[in-house]
Amino acid sequence: MNRTGTGFSLYRMVTKQKAFIFIVVMLVGMLFAGTEFYTAYNLLDMLNSTSILLILSFGVTMTIISGGCDLSIGGILVVSGILAIKLQAVMPMGLAILFAIAFGVAVGFVNGFLVVHQRTEPFIITLGMGLLLTGVAQQLTNAHPVPATNPEFMMIGNGSVLGVPNLVIIMALCFAASFWLMRYTQFGRNLYAIGGDYDVARYSGINVVRTKWLAFVISGGAAGLAGVLLSSKLNTGSAIYGELTALVVNCGVVVGGTSFAGGIGGIPQSALGLLVFGMLDNVMNMLRITSYYQILLKGAVIVAIIWLDCFAQKRRREFV
């Protein structure tokens, strides 16, 4: 193949920016659909409902860039959400929220210990951790939703400032913080180096264990925060919300272009990847597609984009 021709650069753009192209296709398509998609209300609502997944994805991105992944976020999400509500009975709201986030950090710490220090396979060990936490969540709530009684707590996830929902503001802050961390700090650069080649990074004098460990701690903390926000938004804590969240978020990150190979990707890419799912939901609702077909389409999109991701990598290496 001519590596400088337009065809090749187009091919590279398609394989590298699948999520972006998918979003453009949806945006253009909706121009002709004649729905109320292009209203400020709808677009803001879409962003609002994707915010929690986006916050989760920023932490997960760091673990994937460092060559791992985090499937325990679904478990952390539900347990910290339940904790935030339950602890309010015995302590002030602020402290309860802090405890809930600290719980996420603690789980992230344990994940980091098992994955980085003990060198276990990240996806299966975090999957097990997620299962463990789902059980804990069910036990805490007796598998019934727990309602929140504090109206102030509810306002965190449902209020807005100057017309912009709180969730979107918090998400934007998290985005800025994690973007800065990954782009402009030593920690971020080291994380890319570790994902690129673990041993080379180690021999270059990077404290690989501590850096990668920190990525898992951040991911856990982000999941804890997301859990608090979810509980506040829905005004309930329940063990069922987290069931597929972990897989969807990890998928979204990969869809955005952060590769499981490690060392490639970034926070903005993940935001795009998750927006694909958020926008797909919104578009399908706008077009009044029934829920079963929505599930089918979502599954097909996951397979198609991950397939493309693998296929692009196959082109780059020699297939045995």
Add this chain to the structure above:
Amino acid sequence: MSSYGSRSALAVVGAVLRDYLVLAMIAALAAITAMVEPKFMSAANMVNIMRQFGPLIMVSLGMTFVIIGGFIDLSVAGTINLVAVVTISLIQPMGQVPALVTGLAIGAACGALNSAVILSSGALTQAEALFLTFGMSTVYSAFALLYSHGSTMHFWDIKTSKSIFESIGGGTVGPLSVSFAIFLVVLALLWVFQSKTKEGREICLTGGNKTAAALAGVRIKRAIVVIYTIGGFMAAVGAIVLFSRITTAAPVIGAGYETNAILAVVVGGTTLKGGKGSVLRTVMGVLLVILMSNCLNLLGVSTYLQVAVKGAILVFAIWLDNRKQA
């Protein structure tokens, strides 16, 4: 395992214990529960345990091959959903034998489709396979929902004969339940396939090191097709055993089977890195999981906490597995 050779007696005991940790845990668990709760050793409880061998063991046996081959299969949940609703709905219009065959064929086809997706994309790592099969699982589940319109189908709505499924669900052959007898037959077949055939060995080699296997002339693409087809087929067997026992089929009954199957396989001692393991080890893993929930039930621990205990055991088993490698 046969290389304990010239080491001191104590070292040999240690090595055997490490290799057969699950067996030791099963024995310990059974002994403790029998002491605390005499009901454990009763004949009724033994029959109960035998019954529980049903669906999970079938799915786990299939998953064993996928994991030995160095891959993973999350699509079994979707496959179970699809096979269960399609099979139960076909019993009346087609008769039971064609329905049974169609169900098994759909399972195998789902598995073959997974392998086609994986091969065509060139996915070689477990993580890539994880997400691809997760997507496929969503697709299969969606088909199950579309096919059944989201409704639950019951045995008592079927007017024609359904004797095969009824006997799978609750019949007995001599002292054994029918599902347990099926399990024994399937286990024997799979064990022979794994350890006595060329294909079985090729799966092992593929899981051990794909590059080396390919260079040595192992047909790794074929091995990948075989492991996923077995995985899908066994998920279908599991689906049929499952709905026969509970006499209903909903398009969501497969949920959770993927994690439980992986749990059973890994706890049994088949390593996730691929290349090592056996269907017999998986049987021990399933036995441990079943015994554990049986014990926890007898001891009055809530089902919710049992999920947490399962997760903890999974984490612990993987951690231990990893230490053995190091």
